[in-house]
Each structure stands twice: as C-alpha cells, then as structure tokens.
Amino acid sequence: MLKVESLESGYGTMQVLWGTNLEVKRGTITTVLGPNGAGKSTLLNTIFGLVKPWGGKILLNGMDVTYYPPHKKVESGLTIVLEGRHLFPSMSVTENLILGAYTDRAMERLNETLELVYSLFPILKERSEQLAGTLSGGEQQMLAIARSLMTNPEIVLMDEPSQGLAPKLVMEVFDTISRLKDEGLTILLVEQNVFASLEISDYAYVLNEGRMILGGTIDEIKDSDEIKRVYLGI
Amino acid sequence: MPFFEQLAGNLVYGAILGSVYGLSTMGLSLIFGVLRIVNVGHGPFIMLGAFTAFWMFTLFGIAPVISISVALVLGLALGFVVFFAVIKRLINAPELSTLLATFAIGIFLEEVAKFIWGPDHRGYSWDIGSIDLSITLIPYSKILAFISSIVIAYLLYMWFQKTKLGAAVRAVVEDSEGAAACGINVGRIYALSFAIGIGLTVASGVLVTLFVPVGINPYMGHEYTLKAFVIAVLGGLASPWGAFYAGFIFGLIENGSYTLLGTIPGVEPFSLTRFVAFSLLLVILLIKPTGLLGGESK
Numbered sequence: 001m002l003k004v005e006s007l008e009s010g011y012g013t014m015q016v017l018w019g020t021n022l023e024v025k026r027g028t029i030t031t032v033l034g035p036n037g038a039g040k041s042t043l044l045n046t047i048f049g050l051v052k053p054w055g056g057k058i059l060l061n062g063m064d065v066t067y068y069p070p071h072k073k074v075e076s077g078l079t080i081v082l083e084g085r086h087l088f089p090s091m092s093v094t095e096n097l098i099l100g101a102y103t104d105r106a107m108e109r110l111n112e113t114l115e116l117v118y119s120l121f122p123i124l125k126e127r128s129e130q131l132a133g134t135l136s137g138g139e140q141q142m143l144a145i146a147r148s149l150m151t152n153p154e155i156v157l158m159d160e161p162s163q164g165l166a167p168k169l170v171m172e173v174f175d176t177i178s179r180l181k182d183e184g185l186t187i188l189l190v191e192q193n194v195f196a197s198l199e200i201s202d203y204a205y206v207l208n209e210g211r212m213i214l215g216g217t218i219d220e221i222k223d224s225d226e227i228k229r230v231y232l233g234i
Numbered sequence: 235m236p237f238f239e240q241l242a243g244n245l246v247y248g249a250i251l252g253s254v255y256g257l258s259t260m261g262l263s264l265i266f267g268v269l270r271i272v273n274v275g276h277g278p279f280i281m282l283g284a285f286t287a288f289w290m291f292t293l294f295g296i297a298p299v300i301s302i303s304v305a306l307v308l309g310l311a312l313g314f315v316v317f318f319a320v321i322k323r324l325i326n327a328p329e330l331s332t333l334l335a336t337f338a339i340g341i342f343l344e345e346v347a348k349f350i351w352g353p354d355h356r357g358y359s360w361d362i363g364s365i366d367l368s369i370t371l372i373p374y375s376k377i378l379a380f381i382s383s384i385v386i387a388y389l390l391y392m393w394f395q396k397t398k399l400g401a402a403v404r405a406v407v408e409d410s411e412g413a414a415a416c417g418i419n420v421g422r423i424y425a426l427s428f429a430i431g432i433g434l435t436v437a438s439g440v441l442v443t444l445f446v447p448v449g450i451n452p453y454m455g456h457e458y459t460l461k462a463f464v465i466a467v468l469g470g471l472a473s474p475w476g477a478f479y480a481g482f483i484f485g486l487i488e489n490g491s492y493t494l495l496g497t498i499p500g501v502e503p504f505s506l507t508r509f510v511a512f513s514l515l516l517v518i519l520l521i522k523p524t525g526l527l528g529g530e531s532k
C-alpha cells in the first residue's frame with residue numbers, strides 16, 4: 001500500500017537519503033532498523049512531507065503522493081507519530097484528540113474513532129481533562145499514538161514510540177502496536193529496540209547511511225548474517 | 235489631597251490608554267507566537283490605521299469607532315499581501331533575514347505614506363463630550379476606545395477558544411509539527427495568523443488617534459514599536475492575551491510614574507516616562523527572561 005522508490009532527501013546541502021527503497025504491504029507491521037544517524041527519522045519525515053523529497057517517488061495505494069504536503073497526506077490516510085511525541089502540552093487530553101480529527105476524513109468518523117481510542121487506552125479516558133504536558137511519559141506516548149489514530153488513518157508511521165520509556169511500558173507500547181494491526185491498520189515502524197520490534201513485525205529493513213542494505217520478511221531478516229552480527233550479537 | 239486625586243485620575247487614564255496599548259501589541263505577539271518572527275516593522279502598521287481613521291473622518295465624517303472595522307479589513311488584506319510577497323519565504327530563514335525584512339517593510343510603508351500624505355502632522359477632533367469623574371474629566375471618545383479594545387480582544391479570545399480554526403492556530407503555536415501530523419495545513423495557519431496580527435495592529439492604529447494630542451504623521455509608528463516590544467516582553471512574548479494584560483500594566487505604570495515624577499522638583503515628568511518604561515523592561519528581562527506573564531518559552 002506504501003511504496004518508496006529511490007527516495008533522496010536531506011537538509012540544506014547535506015544529503016541524508018541516497019536512493020532509499022521500501023515497500024509496506026497492507027495490514028502488516030514493517031520495521032526499519034538502523035544505527036543512530038542512519039536517516040530513519042529523515043526517511044519517515046520525508047515520506048510524511050515534513051522534509052521535502054529531492055528525488056524519487058512515494059506511492060500511496062498506487063497514487064503518486066511524492067510532493068503532497070503533510071496535511072494532504074493525512075487527508076489521504078497516512079499520518080505519523082513523530083519522534084519525541086510533539087503533543088500540545090498546554091491543552092487537555094481531549095483537546096489533543098479532537099485536534100487529531102481535524103481533517104474532513106477524520107471528522108466523518110469522529111465518534112467511532114474516539115470510542116475505539118478510549119477502549120484501546122482507558123487511561124486516556126480517565127485523564128481526559130488533564131493537560132497533556134502533565135501526563136507521565138508512557139501516557140504521553142499513548143496519547144501521541146491515540147492522536148494519530150484520530151486522523152482515521154490507513155497507515156501510520158511511528159518513529160521510536162518506545163523511546164525513553166521504562167521496560168514495562170515498552171512492552172505495553174509494542175502490545176498496543178500489534179493490537180492496532182489486528183484492528184486492520186498498517187504500520188511502518190522505526191525502532192531502536194530490535195528484539196521487541198522484530199517480535200511484532202512481518203517485514204523488516206535495515207537502513208545504513210541513507211541506503212537500505214537489507215530487506216525482507218521477518219524470518220529472512222532474523223536469519224541474515226548481518227543482523228545476527230550487528231544486532232543480535234550471535 | 236490634590237496629589238492622590240491627580241494620581242487616581244492618571245491611573246484611570248492609564249488604564250484606558252493601556253487597553254489601547256494592549257490591543258496594539260496583540261498582533262505582534264500573535265505573529266511571534268505562531269510564526270516565531272519578530273515584526274520590527276510593527277509601528278508603521280499602526281500608522282496606517284491612524285491615517286485610515288483620519289481620512290475616514292475628514293473625508294466622510296465617519297466616526298473612529300466605525301473606522302475600526304474598515305481598518306481591520308484593510309489590515310487583513312495588507313497582511314495577506316505582505317505574507318505571500320515576503321514572509322512566506324522567510325518562515326525557516328535565519329533571524330537576521332526576518333529582522334531585516336520586517337524592518338524594510340516598515341520603512342517602505344513609512345516612505346510610501348510620506349510620499350502620498352507628506353511628512354507633516356495632521357489631526358482631527360472627534361468631540362462627543364466628556365464624563366466628569368470628579369477626580370478627572372474623561373472624554374467619551376476615549377471611553378469608547380477603551381470599550382472597543384476590550385470587545386475586540388474578547389472576540390478574538392472567543393474565536394481562539396471556540397472555533398476549529400482558532401484551535402488550529404493554538405495547536406500550531408504549541409507544536410507546528412504536531413499540528414501537521416493532525417492534518418492541519420500549517421502554511422495556511424501561518425498566512426491567516428499573520429493577516430489577523432496585521433489586521434489587529436492596523437485596527438489599533440485607529441484608536442491610537444484618540445490619544446495623540448500632536449496629531450499623526452508617517453513616522454509616528456516608532457514610539458509604538460518601542461512600547462509594543464516592552465509590552466510584549468512583559469506579557470511573555472508569544473501570548474496575545476498576555477500582551478493585552480501587559481498593555482494595562484504598562485499604561486498604569488507609565489501614567490502613574492508621570493504623577494510621581496511630577497512631584498520631584500526640577501524634573502520634567504513626560505520626558506522621563508519612557509526612561510521608566512525601558513528601565514522596567516531591563517529589570518524584567520533580568521529577573522524573568524520569559525516575560526512577566528509568560529511561562530516557559532521555547
């Protein structure tokens with residue numbers, strides 16, 4: 001459902017992505033692994049449109065969306081959970097969620113989505129009047145995911161959703177992500193947490209210095225020498 | 235008791251003038267809050283509002299309170315033009331570029347105004363009587379200015395809090411990337427906020443004409459740029475409401491200090507009020523760099 005072909009982008013004159021390829025199949029979880037500074041966030045932000053593509057193609061359901069600005073991506077069913085959450089800290093949990101349903105696409109199903117979100121994250125219902133900035137780290141991450149669901153997406157890009165969380169909460173976040181897949185959502189995940197993310201993924205890629213050096217089904221990836229050597233230490 | 239009567243009278247006047255100061259700074263704070271751009275060409279937009287009021291009154295006999303809406307519409311239109319012609323290209327530019335560009339816009343407006351209307355002071359008198367508060371005489375025109383400022387600020391507040399577009403502006407202020415992830419067209423919010431900011435500023439210029447005994451001229455804006463900076467910092471820079479309250483505080487301090495300074499022999503109080511105002515700015519910046527009413531600024 002999402003296809004990225006020879007994508008190039010960067011900041012100023014510094015190129016970060018050097019012809020990156022990627023495919024995400026509907027209803028799957030696809031993970032992008034890679035060392036710090038490999039360009040994982042740049043890849044997601046370029047797909048979403050926060051960073052302008054220099055070249056290459058981004059296809060969403062076969063449609064060329066390469067140069068769509070972010071709000072048009074959201075209207076087309078693609079959204080992102082940014083690295084570092086990017087909530088609206090001095091607004092309440094409810095206000096954050098309602099803003100997630102900003103587009104026409106999302107407004108149509110506002111009540112259903114809100115119900116789904118509250119059933120997935122009961123804690124957010126309890127905290128609905130609390131200011132987002134006063135939530136704990138784990139709750140903030142849940143809210144960031146919940147807000148992305150409010151856009152009524154088909155596919156969600158997630159940039160290190162387990163970052164900075166205690167181990168117990170990390171498991172909770174991964175649990176939530178696989179439940180979202182069960183709800184029919186497609187997910188493109190970027191993670192540092194290799195073991196946990198390979199556990200829930202169907203496909204995985206390895207990005208290094210702006211190029212995909214490996215890609216395949218989860219079993220292929222787990223078996224590859226590269227992964228064994230670099231990440232699993234076997 | 236003449237001193238206390240005089241002080242009380244000046245404080246009433248300070249509060250009234252302060253409401254206009256507040257309104258004239260809201261646009262500056264709104265633009266800074268949303269776009270993170272400091273509009274150093276702020277004052278000349280106030281000047282344009284003042285000329286709008288002047289010409290509406292002298293050519294058509296239209297009262298300033300009515301001209302406010304004309305100025306607002308003109309300001310909105312001008313705001314969109316300036317945004318798409320200049321500001322749009324500067325959103326992520328280095329600070330120096332935006333400072334130079336807005337400075338240049340200010341000078342450009344002043345020179346165009348001078349070219350069309352000449353450099354001399356002009357004035358008009360809108361006399362609709364006064365109310366006697368026993369301590370002081372307040373013209374109705376100034377009371378109307380006071381009410382207008384509060385009504386405009388309140389309407390803007392309601393728009394921010396109660397409408398979807400208002401919520402989108404607040405979202406962009408808090409986190410523009412987060413807003414984009416919600417599907418908010420951030421570029422459009424930038425354009426709209428800039429236009430509203432300029433609209434408010436030009437509208438406030440109409441009310442300013444009711445408080446300038448020497449009249450208006452193309453360079454009158456400088457004083458208001460300076461005052462607006464003090465007030466904006468006082469109010470926490472990024473918050474239009476903070477700016478509005480801070481305008482009151484500034485008006486009270488300015489006029490209160492006028493009375494107090496007047497008691498010192500050999501001191502010419504008017505020339506010192508500005509000194510007091512900027513000393514205040516320095517002190518605030520030293521104690522609380524995020525502004526008196528501001529929270530943590532990013």
Ligand SMILES: Nc1ncnc2c1ncn2[C@@H]1O[C@H](COP(=O)(O)OP(=O)(O)OP(=O)(O)O)[C@@H](O)[C@H]1O
Pocket residue numbers: 011016034035036037038039040041042043083
């Ligand atoms: N906004 C930016 N401006 C300039 N350079 C940037 C910006 N964001 C990232 N970079 C640079 O681009 C390169 C790739 O960064 P990116 O954030 O995409 O890596 P990453 O794989 O997400 O790393 P991490 O695992 O630390 O999140 C790095 O060299 C980084 O310094």
Ligand SMILES: [Mg+2]
Pocket residue numbers: 040041042083159
């Ligand atoms: Mg990253």
